[in-house]
Amino acid sequence: MKRIITEWREYLSEQGLGSDPLHPEEDAEPVVTMTDPARKEKDLRKDPRWKEAEFDLEKLMRDLAAEEEAKKKAAAAAAEEEAKKKAEEERQKKVKDEWLREKVRSVRPGFTLPTQPKVARLNNHSIIGATASMATAVGGTAEIDSVLKWLILNMKQHASLLGVKGSRVFLPNAGRSALRTNEQQAAMFLTRLTKDTITLRNLAVGETTGKKKGSIVVERKPGYYVYTDNRPKVSRLRKYNLLPEWTASIKLQDVKAILKAGEGEAYKKLMKDMLRLKHSVAWKIAGLEVAKPAGEYGGDPKHLSGRTVDFYLPGNDWSLSKDNKNKMKGTPAGKFLFNYAQMYGLANYPSEVWHWELNDENYAYFKDMKKTGFAPLERAIYAVKWRTKDMLRLKKA
Secondary structure (H helix, E strand, C coil): CHHHHHHHHHHHHHHCCCCCCCCCCCCCCCCCCCCCCCCCHHHHCCCHHHHHHHHHHHHHHHHHHHHHHHHHHHHHHHHHHHHHHHHHHHHHHHHHHHHHHHHHHCCCCCCCCCCCCCCCCCCCCCCCCCEEEEECCCCCEEEEEHHHHHHHHHHHHHHHHCCCCCCCCCCECCCCCCCCCHHHHHHHHHHHHHHHHHHHHCCCCCCEEEECCCCEEEEEECCEEEEEECCCCCCEEEEEECCCHHHHHCCHHHHHHHHHHCCCHHHHHHHHHHHCCCCCHHHHHHHHHCCCCCCCCCCCCHHHHCCEEEECCCCCCCCCCHHHHHHHHCCHHHHHHHHHHHHHCEEECCCCCCEEEECHHHHHHHHHHHHHCCCHHHHHHHHHHHHHHHHHHHHHC
């Protein structure tokens, strides 16, 4: 018997199975070295403690799997609840949006607000309020009157509720599409005048040049130019003398360099020299595309006020032609402008479908409204609501 016990202990020791299970150390736990490379699995599996360890491991794995499954079910239930919540929020938003759109549609095209001044073009180009920066359609910013900016943002929201899409719609087209200084206006006009002068001088007899997609045509004849204006409600034909010989020395790059340098003797001389073209056909057609600067050039550029904006309109080719204007009026953005811009105090310059102005009277009216925190569309909806109630009362009476 002793020999058997001794051999058993030696076997356990060789196999790394710890002390004699018949004489365990006090408080000692059985040790199973699972990674001992000298142990043979077929022998280990004969030991009852292996089976016990294997059973506990399987139970632990089952417990862990059960916990993981419970977590998945809880996560799925939470996701389902969140989805239901979002669906309900979307449903409520859709109901609210439809209710709002119904109210917005109650404001008919051509509507103007109660006590709103008559909508008309600007009668002066003075700055009468604070200015602010506004994003443009081509990137960057433009300076613009703060009240006009507020009106444009409200108008964009109104348009979106009626389905007019596009983040750039009704933004100033570029950096000088709103407020300009007189120096900027002069630079724009003189650059345009220089280009037109060079083009006209290079015309051979019988050749023509078109302006704004064919709405203006100038033909060179022997000893004079023939100017034809085909714009709507304008149509005219006129003769102009040939450009003076000194204009042959004008170079566009030189003019641009002088304008970029700004005030100085060269700038003053350029302004004086170009003023000599005042009665030429080049002056005439340049003035149709770019407003003349104020002062000795006799211009009244509305952009100097900051309350004028050249809107970005999808599909606009920037021509003065009747076709372009009709095309723009047929687009969603154009339809909205000509139907609702007056509700925001904006008047169109008839020759340019993109050019809109806010006069002094409407500026003051909307400046006061801005202070109250009400939007023009809110005022319009309330006005329609009470007007409808008054009409119903009259019918009952």
